[in-house]
Amino acid sequence: EQALGGNLRSGNIGQAKELLKEIFHSSLEENQLTPELYRCFLFDVAATFIRVIEGLDLEGEELGAGWIVTHVSSLSAANQVHGYFDGLAEKICEQVDAGKESHNTALLRRIQEYLRENYADSGLSNDQIAQAMDISPAYLSRFFKQQTGEGLLNTINRIRIEESKKLLIRKENQTLSEICRLVGFDNTTTFIRIFKKIEGVTPGKYAELQSLS
Numbered sequence: 001e002q003a004l005g006g007n008l009r010s011g012n013i014g015q016a017k018e019l020l021k022e023i024f025h026s027s028l029e030e031n032q033l034t035p036e037l038y039r040c041f042l043f044d045v046a047a048t049f050i051r052v053i054e055g056l057d058l059e060g061e062e063l064g065a066g067w068i069v070t071h072v073s074s075l076s077a078a079n080q081v082h083g084y085f086d087g088l089a090e091k092i093c094e095q096v097d098a099g100k101e102s103h104n105t106a107l108l109r110r111i112q113e114y115l116r117e118n119y120a121d122s123g124l125s126n127d128q129i130a131q132a133m134d135i136s137p138a139y140l141s142r143f144f145k146q147q148t149g150e151g152l153l154n155t156i157n158r159i160r161i162e163e164s165k166k167l168l169i170r171k172e173n174q175t176l177s178e179i180c181r182l183v184g185f186d187n188t189t190t191f192i193r194i195f196k197k198i199e200g201v202t203p204g205k206y207a208e209l210q211s212l213s
Helices: 002-010 013-029 035-056 065-074 078-118 126-133 137-148 152-170 176-182 188-199 203-212
Strands: none
Touching: 002 013, 002 035, 002 078, 013 035, 013 078, 035 065, 035 078, 065 078, 078 126, 078 137, 078 152, 126 137, 126 152, 137 152, 152 176, 152 188, 152 203, 176 188, 176 203, 188 203
C-alpha cells in the first residue's frame, strides 16, 4: 500500500492499477477473510487513498474522506470495490497530471522570459539559467528539449539572431562587431556563421536585401 500511495502521488495510473490488482488478489482471492477482516481491509485501502488526497490537497466532492468511506461502505461485491478504487485512482492521477502540466507551463514561461531578458549576456550558460530557475542543469536541458523540441543553445542563438536583425534594419551605423556584442556573441566569426545557418545569408547580405525591399 505504501507503493500504491507513491504511484498515486506521482500520477502513475498504470502502476497504481497494477498494485491495486495485486492487493485485491493477495488479500481477497488468496485468503478467506471474515466479514470483519474484509471490512478492515477495505478501510485500510480507503485510508491510503485519503492520505494521498489530503497530502496533495486535491479538490472535489468525490475525493472527500466522508464521501469515500460512505461509498466503500455501500458496496458489497469485491469486484465493485476494486472497480471503485480503480476509478478513484484515475481521478487522483488526472489531478496530479493537471498539476504537473501547470507547473511545466509556468517553468517554461519563466525560462523563456529569462532568455529574453538575458540573451545579450555573452556568458549566458546552462548553469546560470538552471541556477536562476533553482533546478539542475541536466534537468533544465532535458525539460526544455521535451517542452519545445529545441535545444536551449539553439533557442538562445535564435533569439540573438532575431534581435540582431532588428539592429541591422535600423541602420544606425553600428558596425557588425558592435551588433555582435549587443546581442551576446563573443566574436563576429561565430555571429556570422550562426546568422547564415539560421537565415541562409550573412548579416551583411541580409541588411543589403532589406535596404532594397
